[in-house]
Structure formats: C-alpha cells, structure tokens
Amino acid sequence: MAYTPNRAGSDQGFFEITRTLIQQPDFCSLAQVLRNHVEQSGLADSVNLLMWQPDNQSASLYSVDRQQQAIFYRDEASLASGPLSHTLPHPEALYYPRELFQQRWPQLSQLNAYPAFRHYCLLPLVSQGKIIGGCEFLLNAERRWSESDIARLQALAPIISLGVEHILSHRQSDDVYAQLYRERNDFRLLVAITNAVLSKLDLDELTKEVAREIHCNFGFSSISLALRSEDNPGKLHLYSTHYLDDSAPLHDRTGVDEKGTLSEKVIKSREALFLTLSSRDSLAPYERMLFELWPGAEQTLYLFPLIFSGRMLGVLKLSHPSPAAFTGVANIKLLRQITERLAIAVDNALAYQEIRRLKERLLDENLALTEQINKVAGDFGEIIGRSEPMMAVMKQVEMVAQSDSTVMILGETGTGKELIARAIHKLSGRNGRRMVKLNCAAVPAGLLESDLFGHERGAFTGASAQRIGRFELADRGTLFLDEVGDMPLELQPKLLRVLQEQEFERLGSNKVIKTDARLIAATNRDLKQMVADREFRSDLYYRLSVFPIRIPPLRERPQDIPLLVKAFTFNIARRLGRNIDSIPAQTLKLLSKMEWPGNVRELENVIERAVLLTRSNVLQLSHADMLPYPALATHTEAQTDDEIHGEEGEYQRIVRVLKESNGVIAGPKGAAVRLGLKRTTLLSRMKRLGIDKKALL
Numbered sequence: 221m222a223y224t225p226n227r228a229g230s231d232q233g234f235f236e237i238t239r240t241l242i243q244q245p246d247f248c249s250l251a252q253v254l255r256n257h258v259e260q261s262g263l264a265d266s267v268n269l270l271m272w273q274p275d276n277q278s279a280s281l282y283s284v285d286r287q288q289q290a291i292f293y294r295d296e297a298s299l300a301s302g303p304l305s306h307t308l309p310h311p312e313a314l315y316y317p318r319e320l321f322q323q324r325w326p327q328l329s330q331l332n333a334y335p336a337f338r339h340y341c342l343l344p345l346v347s348q349g350k351i352i353g354g355c356e357f358l359l360n361a362e363r364r365w366s367e368s369d370i371a372r373l374q375a376l377a378p379i380i381s382l383g384v385e386h387i388l389s390h391r392q393s394d395d396v397y398a399q400l401y402r403e404r405n406d407f408r409l410l411v412a413i414t415n416a417v418l419s420k421l422d423l424d425e426l427t428k429e430v431a432r433e434i435h436c437n438f439g440f441s442s443i444s445l446a447l448r449s450e451d452n453p454g455k456l457h458l459y460s461t462h463y464l465d466d467s468a469p470l471h472d473r474t475g476v477d478e479k480g481t482l483s484e485k486v487i488k489s490r491e492a493l494f495l496t497l498s499s500r501d502s503l504a505p506y507e508r509m510l511f512e513l514w515p516g517a518e519q520t521l522y523l524f525p526l527i528f529s530g531r532m533l534g535v536l537k538l539s540h541p542s543p544a545a546f547t548g549v550a551n552i553k554l555l556r557q558i559t560e561r562l563a564i565a566v567d568n569a570l571a572y573q574e575i576r577r578l579k580e581r582l583l584d585e586n587l588a589l590t591e592q593i594n595k596v597a598g599d600f601g602e603i604i605g606r607s608e609p610m611m612a613v614m615k616q617v618e619m620v621a622q623s624d625s626t627v628m629i630l631g632e633t634g635t636g637k638e639l640i641a642r643a644i645h646k647l648s649g650r651n652g653r654r655m656v657k658l659n660c661a662a663v664p665a666g667l668l669e670s671d672l673f674g675h676e677r678g679a680f681t682g683a684s685a686q687r688i689g690r691f692e693l694a695d696r697g698t699l700f701l702d703e704v705g706d707m708p709l710e711l712q713p714k715l716l717r718v719l720q721e722q723e724f725e726r727l728g729s730n731k732v733i734k735t736d737a738r739l740i741a742a743t744n745r746d747l748k749q750m751v752a753d754r755e756f757r758s759d760l761y762y763r764l765s766v767f768p769i770r771i772p773p774l775r776e777r778p779q780d781i782p783l784l785v786k787a788f789t790f791n792i793a794r795r796l797g798r799n800i801d802s803i804p805a806q807t808l809k810l811l812s813k814m815e816w817p818g819n820v821r822e823l824e825n826v827i828e829r830a831v832l833l834t835r836s837n838v839l840q841l842s843h844a845d846m847l848p849y850p851a852l853a854t855h856t857e858a859q860t861d862d863e864i865h866g867e868e869g870e871y872q873r874i875v876r877v878l879k880e881s882n883g884v885i886a887g888p889k890g891a892a893v894r895l896g897l898k899r900t901t902l903l904s905r906m907k908r909l910g911i912d913k914k915a916l917l
C-alpha cells in the first residue's frame with residue numbers, strides 16, 4: 221500500500237521519516253523517534269516496539285513515556301503470550317478497544333508501557349518473510365483510526381522493520397566483533413600464561429608468576445595454590461599471594477590440614493566451586509585469613525580443581541573481597557583453560573622437584589659412602605683389645621646392638637668411641653643401611669641445625685639450594701652424634717623432640733618429616749657436670765643416657781697396648797709398602813709403660829712415625845720419639861681422669877705443644893697429631909680453655 225503523506229502532506233516528510241528510522245542505533249531510540257513522529261502526525265499517542273526472540277520464545281519491549289524516559293521489559297512472559305502471540309501464526313494487523321485489551325491481558329495493562337488509551341493497534345514487523353516482532357500504537361482519543369490513518373500506519377510498518385533489521389545487523393556485527401576481540405584477547409592471555417608457567421620449574425616462582433598474571437588480567441586479589449602433599453596424605457602445601465598492595469604483593473607459604481577446607485570439597489568432588497561468603501565462621505582457620513586481610517568485606521571465591529592425567533594435584537583458589545564481576549561464562553571458561561595449563565606446569569614442577577631431591581640424595585649418599593669407606597679402611601675393620609675392661613665393653617656392645625635403644629658412648633678422646641659406634645651399627649639389624657656421622661664440635665654452631673635437619677632453599681641467607689639433613693640421611697640406619705656435649709643449648713630441645721617423637725622439620729619448612737634413625741651419641745666431656753652447670757639440658761641428658769657405655773682409657777688397660785702396637789705396625793707397614801715383620805720385645809714393654817693422654821689415636825700416630833723411620837724389617841722406635849710421653853708408672857690406678865688431665869694440666873700441655881709446633885695445628889707435624897687429638901677436637905678444646913694461638917707466638 222502506498223504511503224499517504226501526513227496532514228502537512230509531502231513526499232519530503234516520508235523520506236525524512238524513512239531516513240531517520242533506519243539510522244537509529246538501538247531499539248529505544250527507534251521507539252523514541254517513532255513516538256515523536258506518530259504524535260506529531262496525530263496517528264497515535266504512544267508506540268511500543270515488541271521484539272520476538274524465537275530461540276527462547278520470549279519477547280522484549282522498547283518504548284518511551286511522555287517524559288521521553290526509556291521503558292524496557294525483557295523476556296516478560298506476559299509479552300510473549302500477549303497480542304504478539306496472535307500475529308505470529310497470522311501476520312496481520314490487530315485492533316482492540318481498551319476494554320477488550322484490559323479484559324484479555326490484565327497483566328500487561330498494569331505496565332507503564334500501556335498508559336491510558338482508548339484504541340490499540342498491533343502491526344507485525346516482518347523481515348525476509350519472517351516475523352521479527354510487532355509495533356503497537358496506542359491512541360487516547362474518542363475518535364477511532366480512519367481508513368487513511370490505518371493505511372499510513374501500515375505503510376509505516378515496513379519502514380520500521382527496516383530500522384529494526386538495520387539495528388539487528390549492526391548488533392550482530394558488533395557481537396561478532398566483540399566475540400572475536402574477546403577470543404583474541406583470551407588466546408593471547410592463554411599463550412602468555414602458558415609460556416610463563418611452563419618456563420618455571422620452581423614451585424615458588426611458578427606460583428608467583430601465575431598469581432601475577434591472574435591478578436593483572438582478572439583482578440583477583442588473593443590467589444592460592446593448594447597442592448596435596450605426596451609424603452603426608454591429608455596435608456596441603458599452600459602457596460598464596462595476596463594483593464593488598466599491587467606493587468608489593470604478600471607471598472605466603474605454609475602447610476595445613478586438608479580436612480575441613482574448601483579445597484577438600486573441590487578435591488573430593490573434582491568440580492569447581494564458586495561462592496560468596498560474608499562470614500568467616502564456616503571456614504578452616506587458614507581460610508579465615510582473607511577476612512583478616514580485608515576486614516568487613518564479603519569474599520567471592522572461585523576454586524578450580526588442578527587435575528593432570530586424571531591425577532588430582534590440588535586446587536587453584538581465587539578470591540576477591542567484593543561480589544566480583546567475573547561471573548561471565550567466558551571468564552569462567554577462560555579460567556578453566558588456565559587451570560588446565562597450570563595443572564601441567566604444576567605436574568612438571570613436582571616432577572622436577574622430585575628429580576632434584578633424588579639427585580641431591582644421591583650426591584649426599586655418595587659422599588656419605590666415601591666417608592664411610594675411608595673410615596672403615598682406617599679403622600682396620602676391627603676393634604683390638606683383650607683386656608678385661610675392653611671385653612666388658614664388647615659385651616655391652618653385643619647386648620645393645622640388636623635393640624633400637626639410644627646409646628651414649630663416654631670416654632676420653634681417642635679411646636675408640638667412633639669405632640664402638642660402628643661396631644654397634646654393624647651388629648644391629650640396621651647394618652644394611654648406612655651409619656651417618658656428625659661431629660657437633662666440628663660444625664660451626666650456626667650451621668649445625670641445618671646440618672642435622674636440613675633446610676629448604678632460601679631458609680636463611682646463603683641457603684641457595686635445598687639440603688637434606690643427617691637425620692634424613694640416616695633414616696632406617698644409624699646417626700652417630702660425636703662430641704654431643706658441644707651441641708649448643710638452643711639446639712638441644714630440637715634434638716630431644718626427634719628422640720621423643722621421631723619427627724622434625726627442615727629449616728624453612730613446615731613439613732613434618734618422620735625419621736627412623738637410631739641415635740648413638742658420644743662425648744669426652746663430663747655431661748653430668750655440664751647438666752649441673754646448666755650447660756647441658758638434663759631432659760636431653762637422661763634421654764641420651766638410656767644405655768651408657770664407658771670406654772676405658774689406655775692407661776686403664778695397658779695389657780691391650782702390645783696387641784694394638786702389633787696390629788698398627790703391620791697394617792701401617794702394609795699400607796705404606798714397608799716390610800716390617802717384628803717388633804722388639806723391649807719396644808713393646810716400653811710402649812706399654814707410657815701414659816697415652818691421647819689414647820689409642822696417639823699410640824697409632826707414634827707407630828706410624830716409627831714405621832716411616834724404620835729402614836729394616838724390625839720396627840725401630842727411638843728413645844727421642846718417646847720423650848714427650850710421660851711414663852705410665854708415675855700414676856696410680858686410683859687417680860681420676862681429672863687428676864691426671866686436670867684442666868690446668870691439659871691447658872699447659874696444649875699451650876706447650878702449640879708453641880713447639882709454631883702454632884701449626886693440622887698436618888703430620890701439627891699440634892693435633894702430636895697431642896693425639898683430632899684437629900677439630902683440638903680446636904674445640906682451645907676454644908673451651910680460652911687458648912688463643914696467636915697470643916702464644
């Protein structure tokens with residue numbers, strides 16, 4: 221039907237309105253322009269645009285009121301079942317007087333879009349043969365629409381349809397563009413995150429990097445990775461980053477029980493979990509931290525399971541202190557994709573961590589083995605001694621070896637405490653594993669703790685790599701703590717805890733490590749006195765002294781000396797490629813009469829010197845070699861250790877030998893060898909007695 225110009229009547233008006241209608245960017249402005257037009261031309265008092273969505277069988281309404289305020293109803297069920305539903309099967313104009321409209325659609329009549337009117341007309345809007353909606357005209361006048369009015373309204377309908385088509389195609393291309401733009405950004409982000417995470421093999425670095433990317437791209441303020449512990453089932457290792465301050469995020473690493481946490485729910489269900497919490501009450505203690513960091517705020521949480529190859533590795537937990545704006549399906553989808561990549565990276569990092577741990581363990585094992593092999597070779601493999609006191613010691617060794625009891629070996633320096641410790645280990649059921657040794661006097665106090673318990677990377681300045689402690693190395697074997705009397709007081713409670721609970725933590729870690737190491741301790745100091753002087757904890761003393769074995773000094777068993785001299789001579793001669801097959805009886809007698817302050821080690825040193833100087837097959841020991849050693853006969857058996865080696869005597873002896881050796885401590889001519897002491901023992905004694913070598917020279 222041809223358009224009849226409005227009352228002012230002109231083709232110009234028709235072109236104007238056509239141009240205006242098809243230029244509108246959205247439905248509201250289209251409704252506004254239409255209303256102005258029909259009002260001015262007296263065709264109607266208001267206009268509603270109804271848009272039909274066939275996908276979900278719903279309709280939306282766009283309109284403006286008299287004050288030009290937009291009116292919009294989306295998906296109103298009453299719209300879809302209103303007059304529009306009648307034009308869908310028969311695309312024809314519908315007319316109703318008010319009374320009938322109100323009667324049939326009382327609900328619609330309540331809406332702002334249907335103010336007072338007398339006559340109602342609905343024209344279908346058609347595009348490419350399909351109904352895309354309808355245009356409602358409301359007239360609030362006594363008069364009804366004339367034939368020519370209806371003709372003009374009907375001529376308007378296809379132009380309105382064009383306007384709607386124009387808006388829809390624009391909207392579609394905008395949607396397509398937005399979709400493409402979003403997909404491109406998502407893809408970029410995925411590539412960036414994948415590159416970032418896959419290049420990080422260290423879990424700390426990996427989690428920091430992931431947190432940074434997620435914070436920058438999604439605005440989450442708290443990002444945590446809760447990883448299940450392989451060694452401790454039921455425990456979670458947490459790596460968290462909190463963005464209270466963008467330039468200085470707070471990194472936190474801790475271990476918690478899995479039970480009762482939100483992560484536990486996700487781990488069990490293997491499903492993501494989204495929730496908003498307004499109170500901390502239902503949360504596990506560590507999860508409450510969010511409410512402490514952001515007091516008074518609600519927390520929106522997103523938890524995604526980290527699954528790789530069907531294996532549940534843990535949970536990625538994201539939170540934000542207000543109802544967040546990331547509930548869009550696309551963002552959730554993107555976060556899921558990020559989580560999938562993160563799971564691969566976490567699996568890689570865990571595998572790398574394991575390889576590094578095994579490598580370190582292997583290195584440490586090799587070192588320990590070499591140490592052990594050297595030691596065994598130097599020990600001649602057996603304990604020499606037929607004297608009564610030594611036989612008693614051997615009996616005690618046999619008795620205690622098979623049990624797992626802690627043993628305390630007491631005795632002066634060089635009496636063979638380490639040898640006895642090795643014998644206990646060899647005779648025990650643990651002999652298939654190693655005996656690990658730690659000399660508490662040889663390690664600086666500050667390093668002793670990490671030597672014993674190990675440390676994590678970064679636990680303290682200089683801890684550039686993770687280290688396994690001696691307790692871990694000695695697992696299922698034996699740990700020999702030599703010079704235990706030199707253990708710093710502050711470290712003693714930790715040792716006591718391991719003895720009581722068989723567990724400890726590495727420095728810088730909360731992970732509890734179980735140990736099944738049997739402990740053998742040794743000391744040449746008077747621990748009882750140290751307890752009285754409060755230099756040694758009494759609880760530790762009693763715990764260590766479950767089974768004490770005292771090794772008698774050589775002067776209490778001179779009858780062992782000939783045996784020792786023979787064994788040392790032949791073994792040393794063989795080692796040095798010398799052929800010595802006899803020792804003069806006189807020499808043996810002389811040696812048996814000497815007092816050996818450094819005990820067996822000192823005797824061994826003297827024999828080694830003698831073997832080196834011997835030019836025949838008979839051991840030659842010059843008188844001069846014996847000069848530094850006082851004869852045993854000068855002391856009676858009743859004399860105590862302290863009387864013979866009192867602090868004063870020991871002090872003078874060390875000072876004298878230090879002077880004689882020009883302050884040289886180590887080496888064949890050093891003071892340690894001459895005193896029959898280990899270098900470390902001499903150094904710790906000098907420290908204890910306040911001897912400053914520099915002041916002597």
Ligand SMILES: Nc1ncnc2c1ncn2[C@@H]1O[C@H](COP(=O)(O)OP(=O)(O)OP(=O)(O)O)[C@@H](O)[C@H]1O
Nearest residue numbers: 599603604633634635636637638639820821898901
């Ligand atoms: N009964 C023994 N038979 C054979 N060799 C022995 C005996 N006792 C000690 N030795 C030797 O003497 C040296 C010192 O022994 P060991 O290191 O066991 O003594 P120690 O009491 O642990 O010394 P320290 O108090 O200085 O730690 C070692 O070379 C060891 O082989």
